[in-house]
Amino acid sequence: MSYITARTAGAQGAPLVFTFHGTGGDERQFHGLASQLIPGARVVSPRGNVPEMGMNRYFRRTGEGVYDMDDLWARADAMAAFLADEKAKAGATRVIGLGYSNGANILIAVALRHPEIVDELILMHPLIPFTPDPQPALAGRKALVTAGRFDQMCPAPLTEAFEGYLKAQGVELTTHWHEGGHEIRQDELTAIQGFLGAVPA
Numbered sequence: 154m155s156y157i158t159a160r161t162a163g164a165q166g167a168p169l170v171f172t173f174h175g176t177g178g179d180e181r182q183f184h185g186l187a188s189q190l191i192p193g194a195r196v197v198s199p200r201g202n203v204p205e206m207g208m209n210r211y212f213r214r215t216g217e218g219v220y221d222m223d224d225l226w227a228r229a230d231a232m233a234a235f236l237a238d239e240k241a242k243a244g245a246t247r248v249i250g251l252g253y254s255n256g257a258n259i260l261i262a263v264a265l266r267h268p269e270i271v272d273e274l275i276l277m278h279p280l281i282p283f284t285p286d287p288q289p290a291l292a293g294r295k296a297l298v299t300a301g302r303f304d305q306m307c308p309a310p311l312t313e314a315f316e317g318y319l320k321a322q323g324v325e326l327t328t329h330w331h332e333g334g335h336e337i338r339q340d341e342l343t344a345i346q347g348f349l350g351a352v353p354a
Contacts, residue, residue: 163195169245173256229262292323
C-alpha cells in the first residue's frame, strides 16, 4: 500500500524515525519535530489514508473509542509492510516510532503484529480499548507512554491498563503523565527528549 509521505533523507547511518499524526493531522504534523529531537535522522511520515468526515485517520472506527477491529489489523499489516520496506531501503539499525493519539494507536497495532520493525516506541496519548493478545517478542523493546490525567478521549484507566500490558510483555517502559487532557504539553516533549537521550545511539 502507498501513502502520501513526507521524507527527510538524513545523515548516513543515522536513526530512522517514523512519525504518525493524530486524527485530522497530516504527514507534516510531527515530521519537523522528529528532526529537532534527533538532528540528522532519516524521517519518514506517512499520512493516514482512511477519511473520517474529511479528517485523516489510519484505520476505521464505528464510534468514539470503538474500533473496527478487522480494519485495524488489516491496516496495521499494510502499514507494517510499508515500514519494513522503508527500513530495508534505509539500512537503518536503530528505528524509532513516534505517534500521537490515532497515530500512536496504529503504531501500537504494528508493534503487536510485527514487533521486529520498530525498536523504540514513543506513544503520546494512546487509546487501546481492548486487551491485546500476549506478544512475547516485545520483550526488551523500549517504549515511552505520555498521557493526560484528565484526557476524556483517552481515559486514564485504559492507559494504565495498557501500561500494565506492556510491562507484562517485558517492555522497558517509561511513562510520563501531565495534569491536563488530550493536548501535548511542553513537559511531554521534555520527557521524549529524555527518553531518546537515555537510549544509546
